[in-house]
Amino acid sequence: xxxxxxxxxxxxxxxxxxxxxxxxxxxxxxxxxxxxxxxxxxxxxxxxxxxxxxxxxxxxxxxxxxxxxxxxxxxxxxxxxxxxxxxxxxxxxxxxxxxxxxxxxxxxxxxxxxxxxxxxxxxxxxxxxxxxxxxxxxxxxxxxxxxxxxxxxxxxxxxxxxxxxxxxxxxxxxxxxxxxxxxxxxxxxxxxxxxxxxxxxxxxxxxxxxxxxxxxxxxxxxxxxxxxxxxxxxxxxxxxxxxxx
Amino acid sequence: xxxxxxxxxxxxxxxxxxxxxxxxxxxxxxxxxxxxxxxxxxxxxxxxxxxxxxxxxxxxxxxxxxxxxxxxxxxxxxxxxxxxxxxxxxxxxxxxxxxxxxxxxxxxxxxxxxxxxxxxxxxxxxxxxxxxxxxxxxxxxxxxxxxxxxxxxxxxxxxxxxxxxxxxxxxxxxxxxxxxxxxxxxxxxxxxxxxxxxxxxxxxxxxxxxxxxxxxxxxxxxxxxxxxxxxxxxxxxxxxxxxxxxxxxxxxxxxxxxxx
Numbered sequence: 001x002x003x004x005x006x007x008x009x010x011x012x013x014x015x016x017x018x019x020x021x022x023x024x025x026x027x028x029x030x031x032x033x034x035x036x037x038x039x040x041x042x043x044x045x046x047x048x049x050x051x052x053x054x055x056x057x058x059x060x061x062x063x064x065x066x067x068x069x070x071x072x073x074x075x076x077x078x079x080x081x082x083x084x085x086x087x088x089x090x091x092x093x094x095x096x097x098x099x100x101x102x103x104x105x106x107x108x109x110x111x112x113x114x115x116x117x118x119x120x121x122x123x124x125x126x127x128x129x130x131x132x133x134x135x136x137x138x139x140x141x142x143x144x145x146x147x148x149x150x151x152x153x154x155x156x157x158x159x160x161x162x163x164x165x166x167x168x169x170x171x172x173x174x175x176x177x178x179x180x181x182x183x184x185x186x187x188x189x190x191x192x193x194x195x196x197x198x199x200x201x202x203x204x205x206x207x208x209x210x211x212x213x214x215x216x217x218x219x220x221x222x223x224x225x226x227x228x229x230x231x232x233x234x235x236x237x238x239x240x241x242x243x244x245x
Numbered sequence: 246x247x248x249x250x251x252x253x254x255x256x257x258x259x260x261x262x263x264x265x266x267x268x269x270x271x272x273x274x275x276x277x278x279x280x281x282x283x284x285x286x287x288x289x290x291x292x293x294x295x296x297x298x299x300x301x302x303x304x305x306x307x308x309x310x311x312x313x314x315x316x317x318x319x320x321x322x323x324x325x326x327x328x329x330x331x332x333x334x335x336x337x338x339x340x341x342x343x344x345x346x347x348x349x350x351x352x353x354x355x356x357x358x359x360x361x362x363x364x365x366x367x368x369x370x371x372x373x374x375x376x377x378x379x380x381x382x383x384x385x386x387x388x389x390x391x392x393x394x395x396x397x398x399x400x401x402x403x404x405x406x407x408x409x410x411x412x413x414x415x416x417x418x419x420x421x422x423x424x425x426x427x428x429x430x431x432x433x434x435x436x437x438x439x440x441x442x443x444x445x446x447x448x449x450x451x452x453x454x455x456x457x458x459x460x461x462x463x464x465x466x467x468x469x470x471x472x473x474x475x476x477x478x479x480x481x482x483x484x485x486x487x488x489x490x491x492x493x494x495x496x497x498x499x500x501x502x503x504x505x
Contacts (some may be wrong), residue, residue, distance in 0.1 A: 063365050208440065
C-alpha cells in the first residue's frame, strides 16, 4: 500500500488524500484490475486514522466505478473492460461492428439430452415426451469470462448433433451452415438476476453479482422457433446502449 | 392466482421443487400471473398437492432469487413485467409506463438541491462540465409500491426559473414542455445491471444486493440542447423484447462479435 500518501499537516481532507492516491495509482498502472486494496483496519493501523475516513474514501471510489467491495472478501480494483452492446433500432445492430477484440474462445462445460423443462418445451414448440439437447458453455473475450450460455435445440431437428458441433460453431453457423435452417428473426428478452454461487464460480466473479439474463428465441422460415438460448452477461462489465430519437 | 393453474406430476423423475419452480416460471413469463399479484401461500400449495412444505419453499426461494417473485412478510407477489421495447428505444415517461401496467402512479420527491454533476454520471453520460444542476431525487410508486428511484439533473441556467413548478405528482417532461417549450427529441440510454446499494435498497423496500436495472440517460431538446441527465434504478423484473432481423444478423455474424 505504498502508493497511498497522507500529509496530515495540510488542509486537504484525509479521505480525499486517500482517494486521490488510489485514483492516481490506478491511472499510472501501479494498481491493476483485481488487485486487492488494504482493509480498513490495515489503513487505520498504518496511518493512525479512523475507519470512517477509509470508508468515505472507498465509497467515493466505488461511486467512480474504480473499485468494488465484496462482502466477506475485500476491496478490489475493478478496471476490467466493459463491453457496450447496442440495443434498439434494428438498423443500429451494425454498431456491433464497432466492437473489436483480439481473442475469443468458448468452453463447453455440459452437453446433454433432456425432456422435462416445461418452459423450454413451450418456447421451442415441442410436444410432450420429445427431447431436446442442452449445451452449457462459457465465452471468453481477451481471456476474461464475459458470458455464459445455455442453448436448447430440439433433438428431432438436429439429428447427430455432437458436442464438437457446439465447440466448433457459433449458433449462427450451426443454423446456416451445419444445418439447413437459416435465421429469420431473433427475439430477445432482458431481465436482471443475481448469480447463484455456481454461476458466479463459472464466471469468475462474486456470489450474487448482478447479471443481465437475456432469453433469446431464434426463428427460422415461417417464423417458427428453432433455438432457445439463455445468456448471462456479467452486469458489471456489460452495458446496453440505446440511441433515442 | 388459482391453484389449478399449477400442474405437478409426482411420477416424473424431475424433483418436485424443480417442477413447481418451472411451472410458476412458465406462468409468469406467459403473463398468466399479473404483476404484483399475490401467489398462493406455501401452506396452500403444500396441502392442495399433498407435497412437502419444504419443497414448495425451495421452489419459491429460487423464484425469489431469480427476481421473479417478490417476498414481503412471507407473502409472495409476482415480480415480472413485460414492457414494450418502445419504452427502451424511444423517449418515454416512467409515469406513463406505470399507468400502462394498470397501476396508479405517484411520485415523491425526497431531495431537491443545486449541485454539480456527480463524477460517475459525467463518465456514463459523457457530459463533462462544472456547471450547476438542479438535482431531484424522486421515488416512483405504482399502487403505493416503490418501483423506481430516479435522480434527475437539470441544467440550472436553463431551468432555474421553472424550478418552483416542479412538484410531486407531475411528470417532469410535461412541466418542461408546458413551461419551457422543450420537447425531448433525442438522447442516449445506457442500461446496466447492478447490485442494489444499501441506501437504495432501503428506499425501494428490497433486499440489499438485489440485481436491478440501472439506466443512465441523457436527453436533448429539439435544438440539441441538454434537457437532463438522469439515473434510474429499479428492482422490477422488467422483461422486454427486442427483435433483430435476418439481414443484420448475417452481416454481423460473419465478421464481428455477436453473442449467439
